[in-house]
Amino acid sequence: MPNKPLMHKNIINHMVELFSNRHPLNRLEAQRKKFIEQNSSLPHYLERVIEAPYPNPKEDSNNMLFTVLDFETSGLNPDNDHIVSIGWVHIINGVIKLNTAQHFIISEPALTIDNDTEQDHTARSLHHILPEQQKMGISIKKAITLFFANLPSNVLIVHGATIEKRFLEQFFLSQRLPNPPLIWLDTLRIEQNTLSTNLHQKDFRLFSLRRQYQLPDYPAHHALVDSIATAELFLAQRKRLFNQSVAPIGVLYQRSQ
Numbered sequence: 001m002p003n004k005p006l007m008h009k010n011i012i013n014h015m016v017e018l019f020s021n022r023h024p025l026n027r028l029e030a031q032r033k034k035f036i037e038q039n040s041s042l043p044h045y046l047e048r049v050i051e052a053p054y055p056n057p058k059e060d061s062n063n064m065l066f067t068v069l070d071f072e073t074s075g076l077n078p079d080n081d082h083i084v085s086i087g088w089v090h091i092i093n094g095v096i097k098l099n100t101a102q103h104f105i106i107s108e109p110a111l112t113i114d115n116d117t118e119q120d121h122t123a124r125s126l127h128h129i130l131p132e133q134q135k136m137g138i139s140i141k142k143a144i145t146l147f148f149a150n151l152p153s154n155v156l157i158v159h160g161a162t163i164e165k166r167f168l169e170q171f172f173l174s175q176r177l178p179n180p181p182l183i184w185l186d187t188l189r190i191e192q193n194t195l196s197t198n199l200h201q202k203d204f205r206l207f208s209l210r211r212q213y214q215l216p217d218y219p220a221h222h223a224l225v226d227s228i229a230t231a232e233l234f235l236a237q238r239k240r241l242f243n244q245s246v247a248p249i250g251v252l253y254q255r256s257q
Helices: 004-017 024-037 042-049 119-128 131-135 139-147 163-173 186-190 206-212 223-242 250-253
Strands: 065-073 083-092 095-105 157-158 185-186
Touching: 024 042, 024 157, 024 250, 042 139, 065 163, 065 223, 083 223, 095 139, 095 223, 139 163, 157 163, 157 223, 163 185, 185 186, 185 250, 186 206, 186 223, 186 250, 206 223
Parallel strands: 065 157, 157 185
Antiparallel strands: 065 083, 083 095
């Protein structure tokens, strides 16, 4: 059973830090301002996201808008591997809006007899993608542009942010664009940094954590399904941490580090 006194003590410590100018979310806001000063010519899809001020750490996340994102990739190294598919869904005022769900299969690199490697074939099979579907997909540039153009806020949620961060950084590098300081909430890190859970939990994979919260099993390795699964997990985590009380975004951001 969760150790509630430990969990509540940990939350109180984070709540006290909300009033500090050194809060990591305030530092990120300073990075955002500096980013704008240093980069005057950004694509509109990126400018619209980065120009909005980041939330105050004390702001109640129950009333905020989020986008839950998942990348499925051919491997773990963005220098050699590529994004196979992208899925996302919005959370608006605590509700997962399925009518905002989007899923795109990436057409690049184009398949030929020469470059259809065993690794790519395995990746497509793992992520439930047929070669014909990839040929009918869209470019990574178009997919990323659509993603940023449809963001309702500048707060992103992922499960295990390393993949999304690294591949997004590689995309910006390929487009000769600077990597923006975005707000990432990470359901994996939130769970690892929840003191009462980390004493017992050994498996932090998405499907395993969902079972801990008595959420249903979903098929894995599908970008849209995983984004919805992550959205449900996030809402369950937030409810356990704060119940019906105010849920400061600053606490969730700290636990995502």
